[in-house]
Amino acid sequence: MTDPRPEAPRRPDRAGYLAGARAAAPFALAVFFVGVSFGVVARSLGWGALAPIVMSAVVFSGSAQFGAASILGAGGGALAALAAALLLNSRFLPMGVAVAPVLRGGALRRAGEGQATVDASFALASRGGERFDRETLIGAALAHYPAWVGGTVVGALTGDALGDVTRLGLDALVPAYFLALLLEKVGDRRSRVVAAIGAGLALVLVPLTPVGVPVLAASAAALVGLGRRS
Numbered sequence: 001m002t003d004p005r006p007e008a009p010r011r012p013d014r015a016g017y018l019a020g021a022r023a024a025a026p027f028a029l030a031v032f033f034v035g036v037s038f039g040v041v042a043r044s045l046g047w048g049a050l051a052p053i054v055m056s057a058v059v060f061s062g063s064a065q066f067g068a069a070s071i072l073g074a075g076g077g078a079l080a081a082l083a084a085a086l087l088l089n090s091r092f093l094p095m096g097v098a099v100a101p102v103l104r105g106g107a108l109r110r111a112g113e114g115q116a117t118v119d120a121s122f123a124l125a126s127r128g129g130e131r132f133d134r135e136t137l138i139g140a141a142l143a144h145y146p147a148w149v150g151g152t153v154v155g156a157l158t159g160d161a162l163g164d165v166t167r168l169g170l171d172a173l174v175p176a177y178f179l180a181l182l183l184e185k186v187g188d189r190r191s192r193v194v195a196a197i198g199a200g201l202a203l204v205l206v207p208l209t210p211v212g213v214p215v216l217a218a219s220a221a222a223l224v225g226l227g228r229r230s
Helices: 013-044 050-059 062-073 078-089 092-102 107-114 119-125 134-162 170-183 189-205 213-219 222-229
Strands: none
Touching: 013 050, 013 062, 013 119, 013 134, 050 062, 050 134, 062 078, 092 107, 092 119, 092 134, 107 134, 119 134, 189 213
16 A cells, blocks of 8 residues: 655755755855965965966865975975875775765766765765765865865965965964864764864874874774764
């Protein structure tokens, strides 16, 4: 016997994308100014204007780009800069596995949709546990991409006029940005414990290990939360 009640209408993808973009708008504004700071830093290292813009358009990862820039700025080689960028971006492997069940289509389409997995979109799309909202994930990334690239354009083209990013306070935006993302996800005791363990690991390892290692070690704190749930 069939259920006479009509099924709840499914939210159109477009409405979901717009909702994700709206949720990401405050973070996208911060991303714009972080992009400005990257453009200024890259310009100060002698990259010119085009190279940082192309890098932001292709890589779309502030942590990896700043990591590579810091290595090159300290006199390191291209291979060391590439290794640092890959190490910092390796966190997207488990994040990609987590969101994979909600992606649609064949291999190419799923790979394309997977590119929307960035820190902010991942955090905003999380619905607790192993559930993620696909439209929020994509919509948030669509809001962040032009903000990141546009900020880099402004920084790369006006770097000489803006001067030192520390004088402008732009260097403080990166930790503030991630702290804002974290605060939305620490509503219960288990989340607060995981966040505290991750922060402690990072503080201990930053002066002792290469760039990227503290990030990965801090991410391992999530295993504590997983173990407590099981």
